Amino acid sequence: MGKKKIAFYTMGCKLNYAETSTIARTFSKLNYEQVSFKSFADIYVINSCSVTKNADTKFKYLVRFFMKKNAKSFIIAIGCYAQIHPKEISYIRGVDLVLGDKEKFQINNYIDPVHLLKKYPAKIISTKINSDFYSSYSIGDRTRSFFKIQDGCDYKCSYCIIPMARGYSRSESIENILKKIQFLIQKGVKEIVLTGVNIGDYGKKIYGTNERRTFFDLIKVIEENIKENDVRIRLSSIEPNLLKKEYIEFLSKSKHFVPHFHLPLQSGSNDILGKMQRRYRRELYQEKVQNIRDFIPHAYIGSDIIVGFPGETHRHFLETYHFLKKLDISYLHIFSYSQRPKTKSITLQEHISKKIQCKRNKILRALSQHKYLSFCHKQINTKKTVLFEKNDKNEKYLYGYTENYIRTKIFFKNMYINTLHKVLLIKVDTDGVMIAQSIENNLDKYTLH
Structure with a gap:
C-alpha cells in the first residue's frame, strides 16, 4: 500500500505555525507523505484560530475547499476553535475528527491509516484545558523558525477568548530553550522568533518545576549563550506593561536580538482601554515607544488596534486616531471588534455597526500605510542586514527582511538564499518593497544593528 498523503493548513498566529510544524514532523516518521494543502490529500489537518468571527468563517471555507480537492478526504480540526467549540465544528459538513488542545499533540494515536472513513457528525476527542506544556518549533519550510517559549495567559481582557482556549500562563525552562536554540542553529536556521501567547509573562510558572524566572532572565541567558555570529533572535508580540526600560536598554546593545518590537x-482611548480591561493606560504606551526611540532610534515598532469595541464613540475613535498619528510607530495591525462567546465584552451595551467598524478600519489602515512608508523612507541610504528567503516563484528578485523588519528585495543570486547579507537600501518600489543593493566588499563583515 502506498503512503497516505497528508496536508496541513495553519490559521492565525506564529504560535500556531510552530505547533503545526511540530505536529507535522510526527508524521514524517510514519507511513505518510506530506503535501501542500493546495494538493490532493487523503487527510487534511486544519490548525484553527478563534480570535475573530472571521477566523471561524474562514475555517468553514477551508473545509469546503478541501472537500472539492478530495470529496473522500478525512478532515481533522485542531487549534483554538476546536478546543472552544468542538460540538459546533463537529456539525460542519466535511469535518471528521475534532481534537482538543492536548489531543492535537497525540494526533497520530487517533487516526486509523487504513480506514479513514468519513463521519457525521465528526468524532470529538477533547478534554478540558490542562497545565501541560508542549514544546514546539517550526523548521524546514522557512528561513526562520517560530519557537514557542510560553503558552497560555493569565490576563482577563474583556474581548479575548484565548485564555479559554489555552489555559493559564506557563513556560518552557531556560535550559530546554537553550538546547532547542542550539539545535535550530545547527540545522541552519538563521533567525529564531520567540513566540507565545504572552511572552513578556515568561517564567511565572516553569513547566515541570517550582522554579520562577523572568523574561529578562531569559533574554540575558540567550544573548550570553549564542556564540555564532550569523544568527539573530526576533521577539513576537509583547504586552507594553511588561516591556521594562531595562529590557529595552539591554536589547539595544544586543548582538543577536534585532530592533523589532x-x-x-488596542485603543488610544483610556475609556475604552478600561472597558477592555487592559493593564495600562495610553500614557504608559507612549512612554514605552519613547523608551524604544531613545535607545534604538531605527527600531521597527508595530502595534495592534481594535476598532468598533462596544461603546467606542466617534470621540473615542478620534482619540485613538490622533494618538496614533503623533506616535512614532512603524505599522498598525487593524482588527474590527468581533463578539466572542463567553467573553465579558459580549454583555456590554452600545455595540457598533459593521458599517462604522469598516469605516474606522479603513481610516486606520490608511494611517498605517502612511506610517510604514514614512518609516521606510527614513531608512533609505542606510546599511542593513537582510535574511534572504528561498525563491519558489522563479522571480528575478530574492526577498527578505532587514533586522528592523523592512521587506526588501534584491536581484536574484542563488548564493544569497538563507544567508544574512549586508545591503544598502536604495528606494521603496511601487509595490511597497524596499529595493536594496548588495555591498559585496562587506560580505563577511556585517552587524545586526
Whole structure:
C-alpha cells in the first residue's frame, strides 16, 4: 500500500505555525507523505484560530475547499476553535475528527491509516484545558523558525477568548530553550522568533518545576549563550506593561536580538482601554515607544488596534486616531471588534455597526500605510542586514527582511538564499518593497544593528 498523503493548513498566529510544524514532523516518521494543502490529500489537518468571527468563517471555507480537492478526504480540526467549540465544528459538513488542545499533540494515536472513513457528525476527542506544556518549533519550510517559549495567559481582557482556549500562563525552562536554540542553529536556521501567547509573562510558572524566572532572565541567558555570529533572535508580540526600560536598554546593545518590537495597544482611548480591561493606560504606551526611540532610534515598532469595541464613540475613535498619528510607530495591525462567546465584552451595551467598524478600519489602515512608508523612507541610504528567503516563484528578485523588519528585495543570486547579507537600501518600489543593493566588499563583515 502506498503512503497516505497528508496536508496541513495553519490559521492565525506564529504560535500556531510552530505547533503545526511540530505536529507535522510526527508524521514524517510514519507511513505518510506530506503535501501542500493546495494538493490532493487523503487527510487534511486544519490548525484553527478563534480570535475573530472571521477566523471561524474562514475555517468553514477551508473545509469546503478541501472537500472539492478530495470529496473522500478525512478532515481533522485542531487549534483554538476546536478546543472552544468542538460540538459546533463537529456539525460542519466535511469535518471528521475534532481534537482538543492536548489531543492535537497525540494526533497520530487517533487516526486509523487504513480506514479513514468519513463521519457525521465528526468524532470529538477533547478534554478540558490542562497545565501541560508542549514544546514546539517550526523548521524546514522557512528561513526562520517560530519557537514557542510560553503558552497560555493569565490576563482577563474583556474581548479575548484565548485564555479559554489555552489555559493559564506557563513556560518552557531556560535550559530546554537553550538546547532547542542550539539545535535550530545547527540545522541552519538563521533567525529564531520567540513566540507565545504572552511572552513578556515568561517564567511565572516553569513547566515541570517550582522554579520562577523572568523574561529578562531569559533574554540575558540567550544573548550570553549564542556564540555564532550569523544568527539573530526576533521577539513576537509583547504586552507594553511588561516591556521594562531595562529590557529595552539591554536589547539595544544586543548582538543577536534585532530592533523589532510589536506592542499591542488596542485603543488610544483610556475609556475604552478600561472597558477592555487592559493593564495600562495610553500614557504608559507612549512612554514605552519613547523608551524604544531613545535607545534604538531605527527600531521597527508595530502595534495592534481594535476598532468598533462596544461603546467606542466617534470621540473615542478620534482619540485613538490622533494618538496614533503623533506616535512614532512603524505599522498598525487593524482588527474590527468581533463578539466572542463567553467573553465579558459580549454583555456590554452600545455595540457598533459593521458599517462604522469598516469605516474606522479603513481610516486606520490608511494611517498605517502612511506610517510604514514614512518609516521606510527614513531608512533609505542606510546599511542593513537582510535574511534572504528561498525563491519558489522563479522571480528575478530574492526577498527578505532587514533586522528592523523592512521587506526588501534584491536581484536574484542563488548564493544569497538563507544567508544574512549586508545591503544598502536604495528606494521603496511601487509595490511597497524596499529595493536594496548588495555591498559585496562587506560580505563577511556585517552587524545586526
